[in-house]
Amino acid sequence: MITLRGKLKKDNDVSNSKSRDTNKRVSIRDKLLVREVQEMEQTLPSTCQIVFDDPNRLHEFTLVIVPDEGYWVGGRFHFGIYVTEDYNMAPPQVKCQTKLWHPNINEDGDVCLSLLRQSSIDGLGWAPTRKLKDVVWGVNSLFTDLLNFDDPLNREAAELFLVDKESFRHKVKEYVTQYAKR
Amino acid sequence: MAESVQDNVERGDGDNVKTENFFTLKKWNAVAMWSWDVECDTCAICRVQVMDACLRCQAESKKDFYGKQDCVVVWGECNHSFHYCCMSLWVKQNNRCPLCQQEWSIQRMGK
Ligand SMILES: [Zn+2]
Ligand SMILES: [Zn+2]
Ligand SMILES: [Zn+2]
Numbered sequence: 001m002i003t004l005r006g007k008l009k010k011d012n013d014v015s016n017s018k019s020r021d022t023n024k025r026v027s028i029r030d031k032l033l034v035r036e037v038q039e040m041e042q043t044l045p046s047t048c049q050i051v052f053d054d055p056n057r058l059h060e061f062t063l064v065i066v067p068d069e070g071y072w073v074g075g076r077f078h079f080g081i082y083v084t085e086d087y088n089m090a091p092p093q094v095k096c097q098t099k100l101w102h103p104n105i106n107e108d109g110d111v112c113l114s115l116l117r118q119s120s121i122d123g124l125g126w127a128p129t130r131k132l133k134d135v136v137w138g139v140n141s142l143f144t145d146l147l148n149f150d151d152p153l154n155r156e157a158a159e160l161f162l163v164d165k166e167s168f169r170h171k172v173k174e175y176v177t178q179y180a181k182r
Numbered sequence: 183m184a185e186s187v188q189d190n191v192e193r194g195d196g197d198n199v200k201t202e203n204f205f206t207l208k209k210w211n212a213v214a215m216w217s218w219d220v221e222c223d224t225c226a227i228c229r230v231q232v233m234d235a236c237l238r239c240q241a242e243s244k245k246d247f248y249g250k251q252d253c254v255v256v257w258g259e260c261n262h263s264f265h266y267c268c269m270s271l272w273v274k275q276n277n278r279c280p281l282c283q284q285e286w287s288i289q290r291m292g293k
Contacts, residue, residue, distance in 0.1 A: 027241050028228075028237055028238055028241060031241065032228070032229070032237070035229070088227070089271050089275055090275075119275060120276075123278070125276075127272075127280035127281075128226070128227040128268070128272055128280055129227065129280045129281060
């Protein structure tokens with residue numbers, strides 16, 4: 001059986017124009033983004049807003065989420081989204097810029113979301129078939145459906161939830177009041 | 183298709199036509215093969231139809247520093263099809279079909 005991997009090894013040995021390849025990849029990303037950004041804006045959940053600092057740089061924008069239900073309601077959370085040059089082979093980078101108390105987002109702003117994982121064997125990770133609108137949907141859902149206490153990034157938050165839901169709720173509110181007011 | 187009709191009409195017209203019939207039949211064969219690939223699938227990686235050149239090859243149309251390699255289609259054992267160019271980039275990251283997550287192995291390649 002031919003495997004693509006085996007063939008690729010040979011191909012790689014032949015082509016070694018790395019720098020030119022990188023330049024090409026930028027334009028591929030931008031071509032994909034022209035369509036994906038439009039689609040993302042057309043399908044934007046009502047709790048989300050997209051802000052471009054520079055409309056000519058489609059690969060860098062802010063996603064603002066204002067949850068309308070759940071523990072974080074009342075807060076306004078900013079996520080910086082950066083689409084790297086090797087998109088859509090690699091997922092966009094997402095960083096939470098608003099401090100919050102959340103089991104899947106740590107206080108440094110790292111976000112734990114399976115679809116943003118580069119390599120995964122479970123089929124939930126990144127794939128080039130995914131689009132920006134899926135990323136927006138995923139991050140937005142961290143405040144509701146995808147909120148996950150089983151595999152936490154902020155272990156302390158998850159543990160507090162397990163032992164004392166009221167304290168958890170209280171601590172979330174405290175953070176919202178202090179850092180995430182509109 | 184028009185050729186096959188012609189073929190029927192001209193059949194049995196004598197030795198001269200026999201050679202022509204042979205040719206016509208060959209042509210019909212070619213048409214049948216072509217219909218194999220008529221599935222107008224879109225490559226889920228670059229979102230261009232698999233029968234067209236991929237996004238990358240379209241962008242590079244004037245510079246062929248990879249040599250004169252055609253942008254071909256690749257079908258996996260799972261029956262999903264992609265541009266070979268697109269899929270070869272992806273399997274470096276993850277050797278699975280991005281649509282069905284099955285281990286990726288090539289069923290056939292072509293155009
Ligand atoms: Zn493609
Ligand atoms: Zn190609
Ligand atoms: Zn498949």
